[in-house]
Amino acid sequence: xxxxxxxxxxxxxxxxxxxxxxxxxxxxxxxxxxxxxxxxAAQVPRQLPIDVRGFVNRNVELERLDRWLxxxxxxxxxxxxxxxxxxxxxxxxxxxxxxxxxxxxxxxxQLYVNLRGYDPGAPLTADDALGHFLxxxxxxxxxxxxxxxxxxxxxxSLVADKRMLIVLxxxxxxxxxxxxxxxxxxxxxxxxxxxxxxxxxxxxxxxRVALELLSDTESVALLRxxxxxxxxxxxxxxxxxxxxxxxxxxxALRVAAERAAGRPAMPLADLIQDxxxxxxxxxxxxxxxxxxADAVRAxxxxxxxxxxxxxxxxxxxxxxxxxxxxxxxxxxxxxxDTRRHARRLLDTLVGAHLLEDMxxxxxxxxxxxxxxAADQAHHEEPADEQDAALRRVLEWYLRSSIASVDATGxxxxxxxxxPDPFDGEIPRTEFIDHRDAxxxxxxxxxxxxxxxxxxxxxxxxxxxWQIPAVLMEINGSRDPLGGWLxxxxxxxxxxxxxxxxxxxxxxxxGLGVRNRxxxxxxxxxxxxxxxxxxxxxxxxxxxxxxxLNGLGLTYLRYYRLHAARVxxxxxxxxxxxxxxxLLVAFLVGNIxxxxxxxxxxAEAERETRKAVATYRQLGNDSEEAFCLTxxxxxxxxxxxxxxxxxxLQHAMAYAEANDNKLLEGLLLLRQGHLExxxxxxxxxxxxxxxxxxxxxxxxxxxxAAEALxxxxxxxxxxxxxxxxxxxxxxxxxxxxxxxxRWHHAVALDSLAEAFSLLGKPDHARQAWNEAQPxxxxxxxxxxxxxxLRVDQRLSPGE
Numbered sequence: 001x002x003x004x005x006x007x008x009x010x011x012x013x014x015x016x017x018x019x020x021x022x023x024x025x026x027x028x029x030x031x032x033x034x035x036x037x038x039x040x041a042a043q044v045p046r047q048l049p050i051d052v053r054g055f056v057n058r059n060v061e062l063e064r065l066d067r068w069l070x071x072x073x074x075x076x077x078x079x080x081x082x083x084x085x086x087x088x089x090x091x092x093x094x095x096x097x098x099x100x101x102x103x104x105x106x107x108x109x110q111l112y113v114n115l116r117g118y119d120p121g122a123p124l125t126a127d128d129a130l131g132h133f134l135x136x137x138x139x140x141x142x143x144x145x146x147x148x149x150x151x152x153x154x155x156x157s158l159v160a161d162k163r164m165l166i167v168l169x170x171x172x173x174x175x176x177x178x179x180x181x182x183x184x185x186x187x188x189x190x191x192x193x194x195x196x197x198x199x200x201x202x203x204x205x206x207x208r209v210a211l212e213l214l215s216d217t218e219s220v221a222l223l224r225x226x227x228x229x230x231x232x233x234x235x236x237x238x239x240x241x242x243x244x245x246x247x248x249x250x251x252a253l254r255v256a257a258e259r260a261a262g263r264p265a266m267p268l269a270d271l272i273q274d275x276x277x278x279x280x281x282x283x284x285x286x287x288x289x290x291x292x293a294d295a296v297r298a299x300x301x302x303x304x305x306x307x308x309x310x311x312x313x314x315x316x317x318x319x320x321x322x323x324x325x326x327x328x329x330x331x332x333x334x335x336x337d338t339r340r341h342a343r344r345l346l347d348t349l350v351g352a353h354l355l356e357d358m359x360x361x362x363x364x365x366x367x368x369x370x371x372x373a374a375d376q377a378h379h380e381e382p383a384d385e386q387d388a389a390l391r392r393v394l395e396w397y398l399r400s401s402i403a404s405v406d407a408t409g410x411x412x413x414x415x416x417x418x419p420d421p422f423d424g425e426i427p428r429t430e431f432i433d434h435r436d437a438x439x440x441x442x443x444x445x446x447x448x449x450x451x452x453x454x455x456x457x458x459x460x461x462x463x464x465w466q467i468p469a470v471l472m473e474i475n476g477s478r479d480p481l482g483g484w485l486x487x488x489x490x491x492x493x494x495x496x497x498x499x500x501x502x503x504x505x506x507x508x509x510g511l512g513v514r515n516r517x518x519x520x521x522x523x524x525x526x527x528x529x530x531x532x533x534x535x536x537x538x539x540x541x542x543x544x545x546x547x548l549n550g551l552g553l554t555y556l557r558y559y560r561l562h563a564a565r566v567x568x569x570x571x572x573x574x575x576x577x578x579x580x581x582l583l584v585a586f587l588v589g590n591i592x593x594x595x596x597x598x599x600x601x602a603e604a605e606r607e608t609r610k611a612v613a614t615y616r617q618l619g620n621d622s623e624e625a626f627c628l629t630x631x632x633x634x635x636x637x638x639x640x641x642x643x644x645x646x647x648l649q650h651a652m653a654y655a656e657a658n659d660n661k662l663l664e665g666l667l668l669l670r671q672g673h674l675e676x677x678x679x680x681x682x683x684x685x686x687x688x689x690x691x692x693x694x695x696x697x698x699x700x701x702x703x704a705a706e707a708l709x710x711x712x713x714x715x716x717x718x719x720x721x722x723x724x725x726x727x728x729x730x731x732x733x734x735x736x737x738x739x740x741r742w743h744h745a746v747a748l749d750s751l752a753e754a755f756s757l758l759g760k761p762d763h764a765r766q767a768w769n770e771a772q773p774x775x776x777x778x779x780x781x782x783x784x785x786x787x788l789r790v791d792q793r794l795s796p797g798e
């Protein structure tokens with residue numbers, strides 16, 4: 001995570017204007033068109049899990065859902081259906097079977113997510129589910145905001161004109177699913193839940209399909225469907241008794257049927273007696289009132305005790321995994337065996353219907369099964385064996401995280417960590433390239449967070465702070481906020497408990513970055529100060545310089561330019577003494593940005609060019625491209641339009657080659673500024689429109705608001721003052737919510753000038769009155785000039 005002036009990776013305000021508000025400007029000659037948008041054909045998402053083998057019964061419910069899914073009435077028909085019923089009653093199986101049957105009617109694809117509303121661990125949030133869907137819709141991670149409202153808005157925009165089927169499995173509350181509902185009825189949403197979710201029925205008009213227990217006849221039919229081809233025809237009375245012992249719940253029936261199928265020579269009556277004994281024992285031990293749940297757990301126990309010893313041990317150890325879903329390698333680490341043998345053991349559990357194979361080397365438990373497996377581990381596995389298994393899988397997550405960062409090609413700005421020596425055998429994770437590593441991070445993101453929490457709870461404090469510390473280099477450019485802020489707080493407590501001063505310093509620095517991006521500036525300043533003090537105590541001057549750089553960036557957000565300069569120059573002195581050229585370049589570039597904000601354009605150009613030269617010498621194309629964007633901004637202000645265009649073209653070539661949509665949005669914003677200066681307002685409208693779309697998708701609301709300001713100036717050049725007023729007002733509203741005092745004041749000044757030209761002096765005075773206090777305390781001659789102009793406009797003579 002570099003500490004150059006970076007765009008916000010989060011949307012910190014409600015949307016003040018949609019990009020759709022822009023008028024489509026016609027292309028005109030004479031513009032500076034650096035970018036020609038090109039799009040490849042999007043892949044249609046096909047996320048449905050494997051269809052259920054041996055599905056029988058539920059014919060009435062299937063027909064009802066089939067009719068609903070095949071309906072073409074989009075306005076008069078509810079777009080949401082809720083399949084509700086008790087645990088293990090077959091809600092997911094019905095939803096998946098129904099979705100597979102209906103998939104040809106939804107040519108734009110199917111989305112699926114397990115919300116894990118009743119899992120023993122933390123349920124999946126709507127925020128995480130939206131991220132999952134946006135990635136499936138091929139939105140680059142760099143364009144996914146950390147704000148749930150921004151994610152939901154982008155998601156609804158992407159599916160608005162599509163016919164898609166969306167399956168939301170295992171929802172616990174309406175709050176989990178409401179942000180995941182499309183805004184139009186062309187899509188259909190299937191939800192499964194143990195709750196009846198009355199809020200969705202009342203507000204969204206959702207249809208409800210209530211699943212009851214299977215009848216005796218249906219239960220026997222399910223047992224026959226699973227065992228057919230494995231056993232000779234069993235006595236109908238025995239099948240009915242087995243169904244009764246399974247409480248006529250499909251989950252329990254399938255587990256029981258799998259065991260019966262695996263023992264074709266054993267009379268069913270003998271298997272039934274075993275299950276009766278297990279049920280009696282479970283009834284004696286159980287203190288719960290839920291008869292259905294007790295029946296399911298009794299069937300689990302009956303099947304579990306029939307496993308070979310190594311498979312039974314694997315089953316209970318897998319119950320200790322930090323997250324609900326896991327890979328083959330994570331399972332191998334937990335079990336403490338080879339990949340080949342671990343895969344065979346997992347296949348045994350899948351065959352017994354105790355574990356679900358999700359494909360692509362990933363597995364998961366049903367939530368009831370996971371709770372049962374964890375319970376068996378705690379009761380049957382010695383404490384030291386539990387601790388050893390947990391340590392192995394947490395070490396695997398830590399070492400895999402380090403490998404992923406190495407594969408992404410760290411830019412040299414990250415803090416390195418050294419894991420403690422570990423004698424256990426765990427799989428070694430290797431990545432082909434940075435894309436492979438990034439995909440691994442996306443798949444394992446929730447598990448990595450869960451691993452941090454689990455390590456902290458287990459007293460493995462070093463692992464608990466090292467996992468998030470390592471991942472700062474990846475999530476800093478992908479999802480720096482969201483759940484990571486809370487995870488870093490857990491990591492900080494773990495470092496303190498472990499007496500690890502360096503760990504405490506590193507996590508303080510990371511919390512400084514995250515809080516600064518979130519506009520929590522006082523918290524950011526406190527964390528950077530704590531990091532600086534700790535690094536100084538440890539004699540880590542590189543860490544001190546990084547902390548001073550972060551403080552400078554925080555003061556830039558305050559527009560405390562003198563304070564920012566003090567910190568940047570202190571950090572720069574240290575970086576030069578350390579002969580750390582990349583860190584020097586960060587600080588020099590930030591000083592250039594400070595000069596620009598101050599209004600010292602010549603100094604800003606000089607420092608920014610020095611940073612560009614260093615990045616180029618170091619071969620750091622990414623930082624060079626971002627720095628060229630800032631150089632273009634300086635050159636435009638100085639009237640050096642040809643050189644500004646050259647800088648933008650060079651940076652755009654990098655952005656397009658690397659699909660860096662954030663950089664592309666920033667470049668289009670600067671291009672809009674340049675087109676205004678060269679009197680091409682219609683081209684500026686096109687550029688600012690594209691910039692706003694890209695920057696808002698990333699969550700960079702400050703940049704999107706600047707794009708609105710560019711559009712307002714373009715309309716003013718076109719003498720369309722009413723449109724100019726509209727966009728200046730939207731820019732001011734956005735900056736007010738975002739908390740940028742300088743740009744808020746600039747937008748208000750532009751709004752006031754437009755009102756004056758329209759002959760509305762009272763409106764103009766109102767805007768200047770709002771701008772006046774915003775400018776108080778902002779350093780530099782540029783702010784002083786605007787402050788003087790506003791004061792003059794508000795003087796009695798005006």
